[in-house]
Amino acid sequence: MSTARKHTALPKAEILIEALPWLTRHNGKIVVIKFGGNAMIDQGLKAAFAQDVVFLRQAGLRPVVVHGGGPQINAQLDKQGLISEFKAGLRVTTPEAMDVVRMVLAGQVQRELVGLLNEHGPLAVGMTGEDAHTITATKHSPEIDGELVDIGRVGEITAIDTGAIEALLADGRIPVISSIARSADDHHVYNVNADTAAAALAAALGAETLMVLTDVEGLYADWPSSDEVISRLTVSELEKLLPELSSGMVPKMEGCLHAVRGGVSTARVIDGRVQHSILLEIFTDEGIGTMVVPDAQGGEVK
Ligand SMILES: Nc1ncnc2c1ncn2[C@@H]1O[C@H](COP(=O)(O)OP(=O)(O)O)[C@@H](O)[C@H]1O
Ligand SMILES: CC(=O)N[C@@H](CCC(=O)OP(=O)(O)O)C(=O)O
Numbered sequence: 001m002s003t004a005r006k007h008t009a010l011p012k013a014e015i016l017i018e019a020l021p022w023l024t025r026h027n028g029k030i031v032v033i034k035f036g037g038n039a040m041i042d043q044g045l046k047a048a049f050a051q052d053v054v055f056l057r058q059a060g061l062r063p064v065v066v067h068g069g070g071p072q073i074n075a076q077l078d079k080q081g082l083i084s085e086f087k088a089g090l091r092v093t094t095p096e097a098m099d100v101v102r103m104v105l106a107g108q109v110q111r112e113l114v115g116l117l118n119e120h121g122p123l124a125v126g127m128t129g130e131d132a133h134t135i136t137a138t139k140h141s142p143e144i145d146g147e148l149v150d151i152g153r154v155g156e157i158t159a160i161d162t163g164a165i166e167a168l169l170a171d172g173r174i175p176v177i178s179s180i181a182r183s184a185d186d187h188h189v190y191n192v193n194a195d196t197a198a199a200a201l202a203a204a205l206g207a208e209t210l211m212v213l214t215d216v217e218g219l220y221a222d223w224p225s226s227d228e229v230i231s232r233l234t235v236s237e238l239e240k241l242l243p244e245l246s247s248g249m250v251p252k253m254e255g256c257l258h259a260v261r262g263g264v265s266t267a268r269v270i271d272g273r274v275q276h277s278i279l280l281e282i283f284t285d286e287g288i289g290t291m292v293v294p295d296a297q298g299g300e301v302k
Pocket of ligand 2: 035036037038067068069070071073089090091101154155179191192193194195
């Protein structure tokens with residue numbers, strides 16, 4: 001090799017070596033990555049997301065993707081002249097709306113992500129929570145102002161069967177999961193918030209990390225008046241903060257709490273609008289978003 005080529009290759013070798021302790025520590029670990037519909041802004045970002053996920057897989061981790069699609073569902077409901085309404089942060093899902101949710105999540109968003117991942121090899125396999133009893137739910141009626149409210153076909157998760165996901169992981173695949181559940185009570189399918197589904201899957205799979213990609217930098221301490229991001233907090237600190245949070249952040253942070261309480265080592269909310277945010281989060285010591293850790297590891301609310 002010429003001296004000039006050695007010179008340009010050396011910084012690249014140093015970058016790879018810097019990642020070695022991290023790669024060694026996380027080898028074989030499951031990482032659940034939730035890609036929010038609001039973070040799927042353009043083709044470039046989606047392609048970079050796919051590259052990051054494939055990179056993790058090729059580096060020896062076992063990524064599982066759970067995707068959202070709220071804005072994409074809104075657009076399709078709009079086209080069909082159906083109303084989009086949210087209560088307690090959840091979509092009021094009539095039987096007609098459920099058909100649209102299922103079509104958009106499983107037939108559109110999931111297919112697109114599977115396609116992007118599979119540009120890198122025969123890796124991704126798409127499924128919904130309906131498949132192989134992966135997610136079972138019962139009808140969810142949230143309490144609003146002290147009253148139980150009927151919001152239609154919205155599911156509350158009652159059981160997770162990780163068998164199909166584990167079989168795919170054992171086969172070296174990347175499962176890409178839509179947040180739709182089957183019901184054990186009736187023959188209907190139910191709409192589950194994708195953050196909630198990702199967190200429940202992370203806990204059930206014994207994942208090392210849950211990463212939630214969204215359209216903000218992380219959890220803001222005093223939203224919307226300030227954009228100061230809380231970089232790290234413990235589950236107890238998060239629990240105290242939960243009642244103050246508003247709509248979009250509620251299922252995300254409840255999910256992070258559930259995941260870490262369920263044994264996941266860290267749950268992170270990161271900015272999916274930043275290209276390669278997954279790799280940035282992993283390869284920078286302090287991370288780029290908000291990290292939720294168990295109480296034993298201590299935190300700081302900034
Ligand atoms: N404390 C907070 N910190 C950050 N974002 C917040 C906070 N409270 C509410 N939000 C809102 O939550 C939104 C993210 O949730 P959501 O719209 O459901 O995204 P996604 O499609 O990624 O699930 C942000 O865009 C912001 O408007
Ligand atoms: C019950 C409920 O609200 N389900 C969500 C499922 C999709 C989702 O969660 O998408 P994001 O992650 O992009 O918000 C919905 O219908 O919008």
